[in-house]
Amino acid sequence: MVGERVAKRGKTRPKWRSPLWARLCAIVGCVLMVLGGGALVTTQVLVARYAGAVETKDLFGEGESGSKAEVSDIKGPLNILLVGIDPRDTNTAPLSDSIIVVHIPKGLGQAQIFSIPRDLRVEIPAFSKTGFQGGTAKINAAMSYGSSVGNGKHDVAQGFELLAKTVSKLTGIKEFDAGAILNFNGFKDIVEAMDGVTMKIDQVVKSEHLQPNGKARPRRPECADNSCEHPYIGPQKTYKKGTYHLEAWEALDYVRQRYGLPRSDYDRQRHQQQFIKAMAEQALSKNVVTNPIKLDQILRAAGDALIFDGNGHNIVDWGLALRGVAGGDMTLVKLPGKSLFVPGTKQYLGEGLEDSAGDFFASVKDDTISTFLIDHPEFLQEL
Template identity: 70%
Template structure:
């Protein structure tokens, strides 16, 4: 959970020699200022400044989006879309992934002149990102993506939002000294060689026109529990080709990684090591764009300070591929997903998964 990770890093107070507690004011000055804060939901552009609550209270819904780093002349795509639902008592965090190829209704977006239409959800950020002169703004694109996810789930307004640059994965994990996680199925890398270097591409596929443009030896990840370096963790959670359930398997792996990353961040190896903790906090600050709904990241840290990795429940939304005349068009969720979204809106997720245990990702 990107926002949760950011909060985890901010709420660790015991970081100076002798165990002295750093005051909240110092934390705000040192770390909240290091995290890039933007208006991700278009409130300022719409002339409405979102008023912060006096404090952060549940239930909460946070939209977390992972993107590949791209030049401003390239259309951004949301490679990972995760919603974190935190109930009223702030005792749990339920994470569910939205398939990137899910076919949805994307609303009209006045800023770019997009008229609205039906498409894969990962295109929403692209449709909302154009700012003229062939340039794109990932923050503006997030606004339309948030509206699209809101239309899908019925969540009228998200309480916070986070954009994580996928390269930020690597920097944070490396700063922690790696992350230990369980790999639940054998996976071969589409992108990297066993030594972590990029696999060569066929020349005719240099423009990404081929589904599988790479060749040569592949990095492999075997079933079992391993301590992964940053490049390995990032590579593993990006893979979907060759997996039995494709993107659904990748969603599960990303959720598992988030949980493992949170556990590592709260381990004694990190929180009692001032030098390592400082590196982790700085890496997180460089990797994130944050909108806390009027609250800074340290406010969120204190609000969620009692959450731990064991309090995170990973949810899988049931869905299937849409095939028309033998051609793959995208993904569609099963009808029961509408009942799950209703439970999220009513803050009744715990009751829902008690009745529908099949929604819990058990491979963690």
């Protein structure tokens, strides 16, 4: 039976049928650490095989960065912007389904990760490439406002550029040292190459989208136009509290759920970060980094999932630079937020951050997050 506890691992693997990407872009951090975790990373074979397998684009609008510097020039502190999207064609404006910042302190031996709510209302800067005049909107729309390239076509890399400017304006991070876009289709292959993931489930979660057997729940006929908040009917896959080994389809389904949870998207963000940490720890286990066949499967799958901008360095360079970061060195951070409504009504506008988030962003700029978290333990994400 799928979803049983670790001692009774299921053997079936239902097909993943959800059309939505599971908001898991930060897995690229896991990929970078896998690249730095085994003896294979020192060989020219790895560089030749994987550096070219990952698609690279200019995500920050800086043009060609010139000749590539040495790997040793990747020095902390570093900030990496990771964005997950639904795979869409070029005729559809992209929306950032997940926005995560990974901060690497000066010593390059830790990673501190925080998520930005996709419904956070922010000031999106003007963007001359699309004629966008700037304004207040949910942050996940920034990519859409920045993606148009004319003739009804859209470019996710150009959209990422405006999103990066928006996140910079919000956080005060002047510029990002690397960035990546991940899509669901390739990401699913990464999880399957890992043979699923063992992780702790911290609350009962019912799937809005899938039945217990992994098949899609039927949609209400009157909800064909996506106008319903809860368009599905029938039995629901339920994830109970405890530590379980999840198949790829289960893990991706679990971390995308927010309906029915006490803190909605904030609970979902916590589950995503817990999943990231579990995947990183599993990726760095001996049965992965010392298994050439499995390592090859994971890294090849990562190549199909990523668009990467390493500021002149390829993804293998970054893996080598971050080889000192292990799964246990990852700190998960939660930002305090609240729902916003039109004054005097129940009309939902989006999410807003508490004033204390500004103090946290200042610690990111100053590379003093560890000290900040000692004084503000309420920012530590639950494991």
